[in-house]
Amino acid sequence: MRIHILGSAAGGGFPQWNCNYSNSKGVREGTLRAKARTQSSIAVSSDNQNWVLFNTSPDIRQQLLNFPEIQPARKLRDTGISAIIFVDSQIDHTTGLLMLREGMPLTVYCTEMVYQDLTTGFPIFKMLTHWNGGVNRHSIPIDGQSFTIPTITDLRFTAIALSSKAPPYSPHRDQPHLGDNIGVFIEDLKTQKSAFYAPGLGEIEAHLLPYMQKADCVLVDGTFWREDELIQTGVGTKCAREIGHLPQSGEDGMIAFLDTLQKPRKVLIHINNTNPILIEDSAERAELTAHHIEVAEDGMDIIL
Ligand code: MLT
């Protein structure tokens, strides 16, 4: 299985267009050891030909240009994107679908809750019906049942319902429902390798453990270093867990949890532009390295 990181930043990207906090300002001005990053999305394939896209970010046009292998050019209009899986209905994970309108109908897999959000609060599925009928949508089971995608060879997917948060425009923003957010366990049936992908993970719940212990790679929520990061940096008022993201630091943070996993390669993804781990010579990045935790960057390949 090949996991290609199309975008490794959280909503807003890095640098964020209107932000002058030292991280965004420093990378914009070239004064920090840090790489710019586009918004959260990965492409996964077992054969380097048929790709399943996890999320479609607002930066998708640039991301696809940066990854020429996903354009096989077999006919006049073509793409290597065989299907799209949404892990939630957040703007940074879904807006790119509008940029793919010329390729409708595209095959999209999402939970019932995400389907509700994308037909009500943020009705992009409805809007896209005006482009060749819109998406060809399939439901993702959240009862632990695995599913396969006919055009994707050798990969099997299992959605795991997560405790995180539906977006502000969701009809269930304040009444969490199973399926608002999922993590996905991805297995390559040929190589027997697996990955667990969860860019939005608010809490480590017991039912996730078997997947995370079994996986060869965990690609998980790297949004915030601190619980009060948005407040401390002055850019916001909410705490990390309040918006569905487990911070890395602290006794019950992501680092402490990842330390308990023996097997997997550990990679953080969906990194917010306020996070000090973006700075390659920061103390926080050194701490991650000491714990054998990597930080995803755009263009990175994970081969399992
Ligand atoms: C989140 O996951 O909380 C986001 O990145 C929010 C957003 O895209 O606005």
Ligand code: MG
């Ligand atoms: Mg996000």
